Amino acid sequence: GAVVSQHPSWVICKSGTSVKIECRSLDFQATTMFWYRQFPKQSLMLMATSNEGSKATYEQGVEKDKFLINHASLTLSTLTVTSAHPEDSSFYICSASPVAGTENTEAFFGQGTRLTVV
Amino acid sequence: QKEVEQNSGPLSVPEGAIASLNCTYSDRGSQSFFWYRQYSGKSPELIMFIYSNGDKEDGRFTAQLNKASQYVSLLIRDSQPSDSATYLCAVLSSYDKVIFGPGTSLSVIP
Numbered sequence: 001g002a003v004v005s006q007h008p009s010w011v012i013c014k015s016g017t018s019v020k021i022e023c024r025s026l027d028f029q030a031t032t033m034f035w036y037r038q039f040p041k042q043s044l045m046l047m048a049t050s051n052e053g054s055k056a057t058y059e060q061g062v063e064k065d066k067f068l069i070n071h072a073s074l075t076l077s078t079l080t081v082t083s084a085h086p087e088d089s090s091f092y093i094c095s096a097s098p099v100a101g102t103e104n105t106e107a108f109f110g111q112g113t114r115l116t117v118v
Numbered sequence: 119q120k121e122v123e124q125n126s127g128p129l130s131v132p133e134g135a136i137a138s139l140n141c142t143y144s145d146r147g148s149q150s151f152f153w154y155r156q157y158s159g160k161s162p163e164l165i166m167f168i169y170s171n172g173d174k175e176d177g178r179f180t181a182q183l184n185k186a187s188q189y190v191s192l193l194i195r196d197s198q199p200s201d202s203a204t205y206l207c208a209v210l211s212s213y214d215k216v217i218f219g220p221g222t223s224l225s226v227i228p
Contacts, residue, residue: 006161035214043164043206043220093161095216112161 003027004096006110013084013117021079021113022096029074030096035067036092038112050077069074084117121145122209122219130225132181137194139205139222144188147212151183151190154206156221166192197226 003026023033036044048069049057050084052075056069068080077096081088094110125140139153150169151214166173168190180193184198190209194201207219 035150035220044218046215046217049215091159109161114159 003112004094004108006094006113008113009111010114011014013115015085015117016083018080018082019037019096019115020089021056021081021092021115023077023079023096023110024106025075025096028096030077031074033071033094033096035079036093036095040094044093047079050102052077078091079114084115089115089117120220121211121217122207124205124207124219126222126223127176128223128225130227131197133197133199133226133228135197137197137201137224137226139192139194139224140206141190141192141196141207141219142188143190143207143208143209143217144187145211146185148188148209149183149212150210152208153179153181153190153192153212154208155201156204156206158204165205168205194224197224199226199228202226 005024005026007022011019033050035047037047038044046059047062050069050071052071052074058064066082069076090114091114093112096108120194122143150167151164152167155165156162166176166179166181168183169186171183171185174181182191201223202224204221206221209217211217
């Protein structure tokens with residue numbers, strides 16, 4: 001099946017610094033990628049939809065100036081957590097679909113990034 | 119009303135039994151439905167997807183979809199301890215977003 005690679009798998013950063021997470025589709029082109037956040041013992045919550053060549057669409061309550069998304073190519077989307085705070089510590093997961101909007105679209109997930117802000 | 123809801127857990131079944139996981143969704147225009155398994159600290163992995171009414175079987179797993187009732191379920195036959203995980207129901211909504219349910223924790227007791 002399709003492969004989505006996410007990097008890094010885990011990161012620890014100091015409060016106030018910024019962290020960049022990469023999401024790559026390795027064997028297919030993805031015009032749309034999704035970024036999720038998962039707190040312990042909770043389900044995945046969609047943060048934003050990343051569209052290649054255009055601005056990301058953020059879900060209600062997600063600060064677009066804090067979570068910067070760049071989808072510069074058909075195989076790469078990045079999420080930058082700016083001025084990170086301890087409450088941003090979470091598991092961040094990206095997903096991508098080979099073709100958006102089709103009936104049997106599968107969403108393939110990256111490995112996830114465990115962010116800890118100290 | 120939440121967009122995707124699942125039966126509350128945790129669900130415990132003995133080894134070899136059938137585990138039944140349920141999911142309802144609110145967006146009547148949704149077309150594709152997915153079941154993911156997630157082990158603690160790991161990313162979700164796709165078990166099955168279904169988009170037509172009826173049953174879809176794959177090994178020990180059967181997904182059932184009823185669009186009129188806005189209901190999708192997952193049956194796991196001959197449950198194994200390795201099936202112990204959180205199962206996430208996900209729906210591709212009519213506005214092209216994958217929305218996840220809260221998940222149901224399954225524990226298979228040896």
